[in-house]
Amino acid sequence: MKADPRGVLTGTHFLDGDHACCEGALAAGARFAAGYPITPSTEVVERFASRVPKVGGTFIQMEDELAASITLQGAVWGGAKAFTVTSGPGFSLMMEHIGYAAMTETPCVFVDVQRGGPSTGLPTLPAQADMMQARWGSHGDYEIIALCPNSPQECFDLTIQAFNFSEEFRVPVMFMMDEVVGHMTEKVIIPPADQIEVVPRRHTRKAVEDYLPYGTNGDGVPEMAHAGEGYKFHVTGLTHDEHGYPNMTPATQDKLVRRLQNKIHDAIDRITLLEEECFDSEDVVVVSYGITSRVAQRAIEMARERGLKVGKLRLITCWPFPEKRIRELAATTKAFVVPELNLGQMVREVERAANGKARTFAVPHAGGSVHRPEDILKVIVEASR
Amino acid sequence: MQLQLTELRIAGFGGQGVILSAIVLGKAASIYQGAYATMTQNFGPEARGGACSAQLLISGDPILYPYVTQPDIMVVMSQEAYTRFVPELKEGGILIVEQDLVRVTDLPRQTKVYSCPATRLAEELGKRMVLNSVMVGFFTAVTRLLEKEAVRKAVADSVPSSFCELNLKAFETGYEYGVQSLQESPHAQQFEHVSYAEE
Structure with a gap:
């Protein structure tokens, strides 16, 4: 489907990577972000906070990164496309909820504008040292997708791609920028909305009585229903069966965790850019x-x-x-x-x-x-x- | 005209419009002149008065390495910036200074120096804040790196609409001052307080 023109700032701009990432998120249909702003990622949510009310969305500045990274998932289950933005120290705090997003198959995007670490490190200077953390930071076996832009133009284009992958595979996507790309300003071309392809939510078309929250159609990716729509609704980080209910047997664990891996592995050729x-x-x-x-x-x-x-x-x-x-x-x-x-x-x-x-x-x-x-x-x- | 890779640094203190000047020139090159531009910036935690500088690369080809290695052109609007950055200027490079704020000393003789009392000219127009547009106009005239019309459009497009007219006036004022400077001394402007290093 095509992008909603309300979120698309069509034109030729001179933008830094952070601002371009924000425009990419808006073009992709993101209408919710929760954040605890941190250098060098602050400009993304600063722009989002000023832009999103005009297109009918919400930004909430939370009390910390744990809150931000779980609030956005609530918004997704409420029907929104949502993301959060952070840098190293905040990314560390979000790890628990990245695992939760992987386990509950919550489509969302985590933007990490990488700076020097460990710990507080170099707040205003670049690094690419969160790459393993992006893959392995949360506990347990799971798969994520991570994309790395190298220009403001790609911060726009690939943010849309990140949202699209997250919706298609119901997986948290890590958008791994770095301070240089985030703060460098270059020409960014934003095409008309009807030239931007966005992947909609995999919303179920089944009748309420036929819907299984974690049942699949054989492609490994379940269909979603949002809270309050009348469908069975149970979301848990515990090992769960197709009904979404906790079922802590080795057989259920094996089936679930292998599916979480295989839905990405099986599509690797399409995901690989x-x-x-x-x-x-x-x-x-x-x-x-x-x-x-x-x-x-x-x-x-x-x-x-x-x-x-x-x-x-x-x-x-x-x-x-x-x-x-x-x-x-x-x-x-x-x-x-x-x-x-x-x-x-x-x-x-x-x-x-x-x-x-x-x-x-x-x-x-x-x-x-x-x-x-x-x-x-x-x-x-x-x-x- | 195909643009060669040109490295610029613009430096001064926060509040002078250093970053906006770089944005205007970058926009002119990349949006209105069909070339490429990459801008990065450095500033301190202060909102006003701290050291502030922008790096801008302009080229007819896509730009890979995002930072200035040895600037071809430098615009300096404070003494602190002069002391800190001028030693990195390329041999035979162009130095543009804010005449009333920078005392030029110990320069290699090959440096082409142009000076403009941008702050004073802006004050005469009624608002000191537009000194950066004066400087951008002056830059456009003396370096002849970018097309005047491209820069003018970039100025109009980068400032708040209520101040557009004033900024364009400031741009023209700086441009005219630059044209006059070139007529008086086509290669490099000589002025009293420049002292060149002994060779």
């Missing part, structure tokens, strides 16, 4: 994401000028990890080079997927700024040998 520039048998492939992918691009160009055979694989979808493509490339390339603004997170996934077929070189950076292209180039040269 990559930007690739790999010609025949590159010696080195640089794997990067977020702001680092732009710095890496410059390093790749410098390496090519020196005659090195270097390819690029940019992860737009970081989770589920696109291991199939890494495996394929590992068969034809000598080495992967993985620059990231952390001391080694996604590089472990690359190394695991390469499985010894190609060597893996990290280009770690503790955060606070971006890499110098020369630092990435140096490792590309080393990896090419």
Whole structure:
């Protein structure tokens, strides 16, 4: 279905990534956000708070991140598309409720504008060190989707994609920005509403008596009914059966938790978004994401000028990890080079997927700024040998 | 005309419209002139008076690395900003200063210096707040980096509508001052208080 024109600020703008993310959320149909504003993500909800009343929605500033991350889920079960926005310290506090969203299959978006950590760390400076936390931060076995934009334009486009994935798979989607992308200002083109595809809620069409809250139509994703519509309504973080009622047997646990994983695994090809520039048998492939992918691009160009055979694989979808493509490339390339603004997170996934077929070189950076292209180039040269 | 990658830094103190100046120039390049622009900003926790600077990259091609490495052009509106940032200016680069607020000392001789009493000109127009539009006009005239019409549209599009007319007047005032400066000294404006470093 097409976007609701009331939320779409069609035109050519000069926006920072935070503001573009807010416009993406509005275009996607988000009409509720709860937040506990934190640098460098504040501008997203600041704009949302001023924009959303005009399109018939609500922003609530909560008392903390725990409250924000559960309030938005209440709004979703009430029928709204909803999200919250935070950065490292707040993201840590939201982990319990990210697990709750995964378990209850609440479609929603968590925006994390990454800054240097651990703890309070570097409030106004960038990092990409929440990548593992995005995947593994809550306890138990579950799957999420995580997307990484590298420009304000993508903060708009991919926020819509994040909402669409969340609705399609009934899964919390992590929108992993970083301080540079959040605070950098560039041209952002917002198309007319009738050119923006939005995925509506998977609302059941069944009659009240036929509806099973966690029954599926074979694709692993249940249909939803909202509170107060007359359908059976039971939402719990406890292991539950198709009726939504607690049923704490190993068999129910196995069926539920495998389904939560498989609904994502089975659709991985569709969820995987990559930007690739790999010609025949590159010696080195640089794997990067977020702001680092732009710095890496410059390093790749410098390496090519020196005659090195270097390819690029940019992860737009970081989770589920696109291991199939890494495996394929590992068969034809000598080495992967993985620059990231952390001391080694996604590089472990690359190394695991390469499985010894190609060597893996990290280009770690503790955060606070971006890499110098020369630092990435140096490792590309080393990896090419 | 294809724009080469040009790195700019605009620096001063909070309240001078430093960030807005960068937004106007970035908009002019990317929206009204079909090129690319990337702007980032640094400021302190103060709402007014703290050190404030913006980095702007303008290019005919998509911009990858988002930060200024060695600015080609620098606009400096406070002495503190001058001391802090001018050493990073590219050799042979362009330096634009707020004439009454910045004392120019120890510059390499190749630097092209242009100065504009933007605050004073803005006050003469009735509102000191529009000094950034004066500066943007002056910048447009002396650097000839961007098309005048593109910048004018960006000014109109970036300020509150009730102050649009005044800002456009400020822009024209700065532009005219820049044109005159160029006529008086086409390569670089020489003025009394510049002292160049001994080579």
